[in-house]
Amino acid sequence: NYRFLSTNIHADHDYWPFFYTSSDYSDVNFTFLEQKNIEDANLSEWQKIFNGQVPLQDLRNVIYDFRLGQIDTLIYYLKDQSFSCPDSIKKMKLTNCTDKALLKEVLYYLGFAKRVEPFTQQSDNWGIPDTKKDTAAIRKAGEKLLLAASKQISNSKSPAITERYHFQIIRLMFYLRKFENCIQYYTENENTFKISATIKYRSAGYAAGAYYALKQYAKANYLYAKIFDGLPILRFTTVSSFYPGEEHEWQASLNLAQTPREKAVLWSMLGLRFDELRAANEILKIDRKSELVDLLILRLAAKQEKKFLPFRYSFDSTNAHLDIHGGTIKPELFEFIAKNASQGGTHNPQLWDMVHAYFCFGERRFDDAKTVFDKMHRYPTLSKKMKEQLQILEAVTLVESASKITQSVENELLPALSAFEKSRPVEMDTTIESQLQSALEWIQLRLAEKYLVQGDTVKAMLLNYGMPIELFKNPERVKNVISFLEAKNLSAYNTVLYKLSPFSLGSLYHHVGILEFARGNFEGSLHYMQEADKIHHAFMKDVKQSASSRIKDMYYEEHFAGQEFPADPFGIQINDYIDRDFAAKKSVTYTKVTFIQKIIEIKKIIESNPPDKANLCFKLANGLYNASLYGTSRRFSFSSVNNYRIFYSEYSPMSFYRDCTLAMQYYRTALELSTNSEFKAKCCFMAAKCEQNIFFENRPDNYNGDFRAGMYFAKMMRDYSSTKYYQEVLKECGYFRTYIKNK
Numbered sequence: 001n002y003r004f005l006s007t008n009i010h011a012d013h014d015y016w017p018f019f020y021t022s023s024d025y026s027d028v029n030f031t032f033l034e035q036k037n038i039e040d041a042n043l044s045e046w047q048k049i050f051n052g053q054v055p056l057q058d059l060r061n062v063i064y065d066f067r068l069g070q071i072d073t074l075i076y077y078l079k080d081q082s083f084s085c086p087d088s089i090k091k092m093k094l095t096n097c098t099d100k101a102l103l104k105e106v107l108y109y110l111g112f113a114k115r116v117e118p119f120t121q122q123s124d125n126w127g128i129p130d131t132k133k134d135t136a137a138i139r140k141a142g143e144k145l146l147l148a149a150s151k152q153i154s155n156s157k158s159p160a161i162t163e164r165y166h167f168q169i170i171r172l173m174f175y176l177r178k179f180e181n182c183i184q185y186y187t188e189n190e191n192t193f194k195i196s197a198t199i200k201y202r203s204a205g206y207a208a209g210a211y212y213a214l215k216q217y218a219k220a221n222y223l224y225a226k227i228f229d230g231l232p233i234l235r236f237t238t239v240s241s242f243y244p245g246e247e248h249e250w251q252a253s254l255n256l257a258q259t260p261r262e263k264a265v266l267w268s269m270l271g272l273r274f275d276e277l278r279a280a281n282e283i284l285k286i287d288r289k290s291e292l293v294d295l296l297i298l299r300l301a302a303k304q305e306k307k308f309l310p311f312r313y314s315f316d317s318t319n320a321h322l323d324i325h326g327g328t329i330k331p332e333l334f335e336f337i338a339k340n341a342s343q344g345g346t347h348n349p350q351l352w353d354m355v356h357a358y359f360c361f362g363e364r365r366f367d368d369a370k371t372v373f374d375k376m377h378r379y380p381t382l383s384k385k386m387k388e389q390l391q392i393l394e395a396v397t398l399v400e401s402a403s404k405i406t407q408s409v410e411n412e413l414l415p416a417l418s419a420f421e422k423s424r425p426v427e428m429d430t431t432i433e434s435q436l437q438s439a440l441e442w443i444q445l446r447l448a449e450k451y452l453v454q455g456d457t458v459k460a461m462l463l464n465y466g467m468p469i470e471l472f473k474n475p476e477r478v479k480n481v482i483s484f485l486e487a488k489n490l491s492a493y494n495t496v497l498y499k500l501s502p503f504s505l506g507s508l509y510h511h512v513g514i515l516e517f518a519r520g521n522f523e524g525s526l527h528y529m530q531e532a533d534k535i536h537h538a539f540m541k542d543v544k545q546s547a548s549s550r551i552k553d554m555y556y557e558e559h560f561a562g563q564e565f566p567a568d569p570f571g572i573q574i575n576d577y578i579d580r581d582f583a584a585k586k587s588v589t590y591t592k593v594t595f596i597q598k599i600i601e602i603k604k605i606i607e608s609n610p611p612d613k614a615n616l617c618f619k620l621a622n623g624l625y626n627a628s629l630y631g632t633s634r635r636f637s638f639s640s641v642n643n644y645r646i647f648y649s650e651y652s653p654m655s656f657y658r659d660c661t662l663a664m665q666y667y668r669t670a671l672e673l674s675t676n677s678e679f680k681a682k683c684c685f686m687a688a689k690c691e692q693n694i695f696f697e698n699r700p701d702n703y704n705g706d707f708r709a710g711m712y713f714a715k716m717m718r719d720y721s722s723t724k725y726y727q728e729v730l731k732e733c734g735y736f737r738t739y740i741k742n743k
Contacts, residue, residue: 001305001310001311004358004442005304005393006385006435009297009351009383012295017235017236019299019302022132029239034234034237038202038234041198042257043056045195046059046063047059053096054094055094056493058093059094063110068114075104075107077089077095078104078107101157101282105161119138119176138176139176142175142176146169146173149165149169153165159194160195166185166189166193167202170182170185171202171203174210182206183210183211186203197231198233200230201227201230205227207223208220211223213379217243218252218253219256219265220634221243225262225582226255226265227672228265229261238269242270244257250270253618260287263286264283264292271296271299272296277336279296280293280297290347298355301358301359304328304329307325307362308362309362310323310324322442322449323400324400333359334359350376357369357397361397376390376503388436391416392416394421396442399443399446400446405450410493411493413493418496420436424436440500448463451463457477460479462484475512475516478641482509485508503641506532506536507532507640509535510529510532511640513526513527518659522600526596565589565591565633566635569622569627569632569633570623571632575732575733576686576700594634595623602616617670617673618683621667625686625689625690634657637657660689664687665685671683678723678725685713688710688712691711695708706738709735716729717743
C-alpha cells in the first residue's frame with residue numbers, strides 16, 4: 001500500500017524496531033542489530049573499567065575475537081615477557097595498562113567466560129536450552145565451572161568483575177536447565193548489579209527466561225518489563241519473549257507491578273505485541289502524560305492506513321483504485337483518537353492532532369481534517385519533521401477533496417509540490433522508502449487521473465506513464481505534451497509538473513519518432529529521432545559538467561535515439577534467435593537514426609521502380625520486421641515512455657511495437673515481383689511469420705492451440721515444396737512441421 005504517515009515524527013528512536021511497516025515489525029534483522037548494540041555497550045563499559053587506558057579495538061579483539069588459547073598466551077606473556085608470543089599480541093596497547101592486577105583479573109575472567117561460551121550455543125538469547133544436548137557430561141562440566149566461578153568471586157578485588165562472574169553463573173545455570181537455581185541466584189544477587197547496566201539487565205533476562213521455562217509467565221513478564229524500560233537496546237528481544245497468556249495470567253503480571261510506571265510499561269508491551277488500542281487506553285488511565293502512548297497510536301495509524309489507502313504497484317492501467325476508500329476505521333477507534341486529541345493534556349498533543357487529522361482524511365471527512373490542520377498551524381512551534389508531515393497530509397487532502405483540479409487548487413497545491421520536488425532524492429531509496437516518495441507518487445497519479453476525467457489529457461499524460469495506452473499510441477497526443485513543455489513562460493505550477501514528470505523532453509521526442517515510424521511516416525520519424533538525439537547529447541554533456549544535474553528516472557541510457565543496434569536490422573533467419581544474431585559479425589552498424597535514414601533511402605529507390613525492386617522490398621520488410629518486438633532489433637521500439645509496457649501485452653493488444661502488418665505488405669510485394677522460386681519461398685515464409693505474429697496479438701481467449709496456420713503456410717506447402725528453402729524451414733520451424741504433419 002501507499003504510506004503517507006512517517007514514523008519519524010516519533011521523537012524517541014530507541015523504539016524504532018517497533019515502527020510499524022508492511023510486516024508486524026520490520027524486515028530488518030533486529031536480532032543481529034541488537035547483538036551489535038549489546039557488544040558496543042559492553043565494550044563501552046569495559047573501557048570505563050580500565051578508565052579509558054585500553055583502546056576500543058584491543059578490547060574488541062580480546063573479548064570477542066580471541067580464542068581461549070590466545071587469552072592464555074596473553075596471560076603467560078604478561079607474567080613473563082620472554083614467553084614466546086605473536087607480534088600481534090605484543091604490540092597491543094592493552095599490555096601497557098598500568099593496573100597490572102586489574103588486567104590480570106580481567107583476563108582470568110575472560111578466560112572463564114570463554115569456557116562458559118560453548119554452553120550458550122544451545123539456543124537463542126534467553127531461549128529455552130535444547131534438551132537433546134543436556135547430557136551427563138555437559139552437566140558435569142557445567143557444575144565444575146559453577147564451582148570455579150564461586151571461587152573466583154571470593155578472590156575478586158574488582159566489583160565490576162565480581163558482578164560479571166555473577167552474570168556468568170546465572171547464565172550458566174540457565175543453559176544447564178537449572179531454572180530454579182537460576183532464579184534463586186538472581187534473586188539473591190540482584191542488588192549487586194550496580195556498575196554495568198548491560199550485565200544487570202541481561203542477568204534479569206536469563207531469570208525471566210527461567211520463569212518462562214517454568215511457565216511462570218507473570219513473573220517472566222514483570223522482569224521483561226523492567227528490562228524493556230531499563231535497557232532500550234534489549235527492547236526487541238524482551239517484547240519478542242513477552243507472553244501475557246490468558247487474562248488471569250496477564251492480571252497476575254499487572255499485580256506484580258510496584259509502581260504506576262511499571263504497570264504502564266507492561267501495558268505498553270502488550271500493545272506492541274497484541275492490542276495497541278486497549279493498551280493505550282489503560283496507559284492513559286495510569287498516566288495521561290506517558291510517552292509510552294505515542295508509539296502505540298502511531299502503530300494504530302499505520303495499521304489503519306493500510307486499509308484506507310489504495311494498493312500500490314497495481315497492473316491496473318486505468319488506476320481505478322487511487323481514491324481513498326473511507327469507512328474503514330472502526331467508530332470506537334476514531335472516537336478514541338478524536339476525543340483524546342480534543343481533550344489534550346497528553347505527552348505529545350501535536351502527534352494526537354496529526355493522527356486525528358489523518359483519520360479524518362482516511363474517513364473522507366475532509367473539512368474536519370482541514371479544521372485540525374488549522375489547529376496545528378496555531379501551535380507556537382512545530383518540529384521540522386512535524387512540519388514536513390503536516391505538509392504531506394494537507395497536500396493529499398487537498399488533492400483528494402477537490403472535485404476538479406482548478407487553477408485555484410493548483411495555486412494552493414504549488415508550495416507543497418515545489419517543496420516535495422526539491423526534497424525528493426535524486427535516486428529513489430530502494431531500502432526503506434520514505435513517506436514523501438510514497439505520497440508524491442500518489443499525488444502525481446491521482447492528479448493525472450483527475451486531469452484525465454476533466455479532459456486535460458496533456459497534464460494527465462505528463463504526470464503518469466500509466467495512463468491508458470491509447471493516449472501514448474497517438475503521436476498527436478504526445479506532440480501536444482511536447483508543445484505544452486516547449487511553451488514560452490511556462491507557469492510555476494506547470495514547471496513543477498514537468499520536474500515531477502517521469503518523462504524528459506528528449507524521451508517524448510524519441511517516443512513520437514517510434515510512433516511515426518510505426519505508421520510509415522519515416523521522414524517524420526527521422527525528424528523526431530534526430531531532435532531526441534540532440535537533446536540527449538546536450539543532456540549528457542550537462543551531466544558530465546554538473547554532478548548535481550538531476551537525471552530523469554525514466555530516461556534510461558539504453559533507450560536513446562543514438563543507440564547502436566546489436567544485430568544487423570536487415571538480416572533475417574528462419575527462427576528469431578536473438579543471441580545468435582547478436583553474436584554475428586556486422587558489416588555495418590546502425591543506430592536508430594541511421595537505421596531510419598536507410599529505410600527512407602530504400603523506400604525512395606523502390607518508388608523509382610528499379611530492376612531489383614523485389615530485393616529492395618524484401619530488405620525494407622526485413623528492417624520493419626526486425627524493428628518490431630519479434631525481430632532482432634526490437635529495442636528500436638523501446639523508449640522510456642513505453643518500456644515498462646513492452647512485456648505486458650494485456651495493456652496494449654496490437655501495439656505499434658508488435659505490429660507486423662506493414663512488414664507483411666512489403667514481403668507480399670517482394671513475393672509478387674520476384675520470379676526466383678527460392679527467393680519467393682523466403683518471402684512467403686517471412687510473410688507467414690508476420691501473419692502468425694498478427695494472430696498472436698489478436699488470439700481469441702478461447703483459442704487453445706499454439707498457433708494458427710494462415711494463407712502463407714498453405715501457399716508455402718502448395719507452391720514451394722520443391723525448393724531448398726522449404727526443406728530448411730521444415731527442419732527448423734516446429735509450427736510448420738506440425739502444420740504439414742496434420743495435412
